[in-house]
Amino acid sequence: MRQSAASSMKADIAGLKSDVAVLKVNLAETEENLRGEIRDSSRRLALAVIQTNDRIDKVAIELREEMRAINSNVGRTLDSAVSRMEILWRETVSFPRILDDHDRRITALEARQTR
Numbered sequence: 001m002r003q004s005a006a007s008s009m010k011a012d013i014a015g016l017k018s019d020v021a022v023l024k025v026n027l028a029e030t031e032e033n034l035r036g037e038i039r040d041s042s043r044r045l046a047l048a049v050i051q052t053n054d055r056i057d058k059v060a061i062e063l064r065e066e067m068r069a070i071n072s073n074v075g076r077t078l079d080s081a082v083s084r085m086e087i088l089w090r091e092t093v094s095f096p097r098i099l100d101d102h103d104r105r106i107t108a109l110e111a112r113q114t115r
Helices: 002-114
Strands: none
Touching: none
């Protein structure tokens, strides 16, 4: 029985060695598959990041253009308002003098007519 048990153990060990060899092959294949999937995922992620950056850059350019247009419109509107205010200021300063001058003329003309 000893020989039979030893022979059985040898067969079991040989079977284990065979199973371990199969496991090693399966593990290597799984590892290679995982590395390939990681590479593919990394490439897809990198591409998505690049595309997202491109979209962000385009949005940034569009926003800058819109801000320039708004800034230009605001500048023109302010220039127009300031110009109008300057005209009103000049008229406000000169109008009382014109009224005083007309009042003196009217008074002078009335004085002539009464003589």
